[in-house]
Amino acid sequence: MxxxxxxxxxxxxxxxxxxxxxxxxxxxxxxxxxxxxxxxxxxxxxxxxxxxxxxxxxxxxxxxxxxxxxxxxxxxxxxxxxxxxxxxxxxxxxxxxxxxxxxxxxxxxxxxxxxxxxxxxxxxxxxxxxxxxxxxxxxxxxxxxxxxxxxxxxxxxxxxxxxxxxxxxxxxxxxMVRDPAKREIIGDLAEVMDRLVRDNADGESIRRVEKARLNLLRMWAET
Missing domain, CATH: 2.60.120.620 (q2cbj1_9rhob like domain)
Incomplete structure (x- = not known):
């Protein structure tokens, strides 16, 4: 991308x-x-x-x-x-x-x-x-x-x-994530979360998106 x-x-x-x-x-x-x-x-x-x-x-x-x-x-x-x-x-x-x-x-x-x-x-x-x-x-x-x-x-x-x-x-x-497809997924989730925050979405939706992003990052990141 x-x-x-x-x-x-x-x-x-x-x-x-x-x-x-x-x-x-x-x-x-x-x-x-x-x-x-x-x-x-x-x-x-x-x-x-x-x-x-x-x-x-x-x-x-x-x-x-x-x-x-x-x-x-x-x-x-x-x-x-x-x-x-x-x-x-x-x-x-x-x-x-x-x-x-x-x-x-x-x-x-x-x-x-x-x-x-x-x-x-x-x-x-x-x-x-x-x-x-x-x-x-x-x-x-x-x-x-x-x-x-x-x-x-x-x-x-x-x-x-x-x-x-x-x-x-x-x-x-x-x-930290060498696979470009995986980086794109994590980036997309980050952008969705930011939009949810800007749109004053309910806290549960924000938490679930952020949970998915962080867990994928935890799974795929090399530090």
């Missing part, structure tokens, strides 16, 4: 990140593209050794850990430090599947990927995030601060940028 999270980053947070990126050191992004990186990936990304990287990484990780929709949809157990990517005219990232394990050995299992858009669609042409889903090809080009959360096993690409500069943040999550 693909989830669009509107306003994951506030306007102030987007501006703060954009200002810090202006002076950051960018390096060749193909190094993070796996065995096919040099042939399918052409972009740049902020060096982890850049003075700005630690501050920006902590800001983004803090937002992800505190966001209710991320918590409900992803049930994150661990989140990798993000990549701050830049695509200028002619840059692209061809069709690929992200690595199953990332980070220091033995690695973190990657269940979910998230792309956070840092500039508005009018700032560049092309650069759409395109993924192959069970419902066909889906195309995303969101306003700054919005994010797209999707299963890491989906084949996806970033279309060539033909004008301007595309700035985005990408990172990966290991979920």
């Amino acid at each position: 693909v989830a669009v999270i509107e306003g994951l980053l506030s306007k102030d947070q987007v501006q703060t990140i954009a200002k810090r990126l202006f002076g950051a050191q960018f390096v060749d992004g193909s190094m993070s593209g796996g065995p096919l990186g040099e042939s399918i990936k052409k972009n740049t990304q902020v060096s982890p050794q850049s003075p700005e990287y630690r501050e920006l990484s902590q800001l983004v990780l803090g937002v992800l850990r505190q966001n209710d929709q991320v918590a409900i949809t992803a049930l994150p157990r661990r989140i990798l430090s993000p990549i701050f990517a830049s695509y200028v005219e002619g840059n692209r990232y061809g069709e690929h599947v992200d690595a199953a394990l990332m980070g220091p050995y033995p690695g973190m299992r990657t269940d979910l990927s998230i792309t956070i858009f840092l500039n508005d669609p009018g700032a560049y042409e092309g650069g759409e995030l395109v993924m192959q889903t069970p419902f066909g090809e889906q195309v995303y080009k969101r306003p700054s601060g919005d994010a797209v959360l999707y299963p890491t096993h989906y084949v996806h690409r970033v279309n060539p940028v033909t004008r301007g500069r595309r700035l985005a943040i990408v990172t990966w999550m290991e979920s």
Whole structure:
């Protein structure tokens, strides 16, 4: 399931990140593209050794850990430090599947990927995030601060940028519930419970839905 999270980053947070990126050191992004990186990936990304990287990484990780929709949809157990990517005219990232394990050995299992858009669609042409889903090809080009959360096993690409500069943040999550179908069931129950609370439903209905959600989480979660 693909989830669009509107306003994951506030306007102030987007501006703060954009200002810090202006002076950051960018390096060749193909190094993070796996065995096919040099042939399918052409972009740049902020060096982890850049003075700005630690501050920006902590800001983004803090937002992800505190966001209710991320918590409900992803049930994150661990989140990798993000990549701050830049695509200028002619840059692209061809069709690929992200690595199953990332980070220091033995690695973190990657269940979910998230792309956070840092500039508005009018700032560049092309650069759409395109993924192959069970419902066909889906195309995303969101306003700054919005994010797209999707299963890491989906084949996806970033279309060539033909004008301007595309700035985005990408990172990966290991979920407490690795099966995407089970995560969706738990997330659906959480959304139903929230709606029941907003609609002032009777307490017994709320308790029964929450009981089902928590018992499934207890049954399926790996901590």
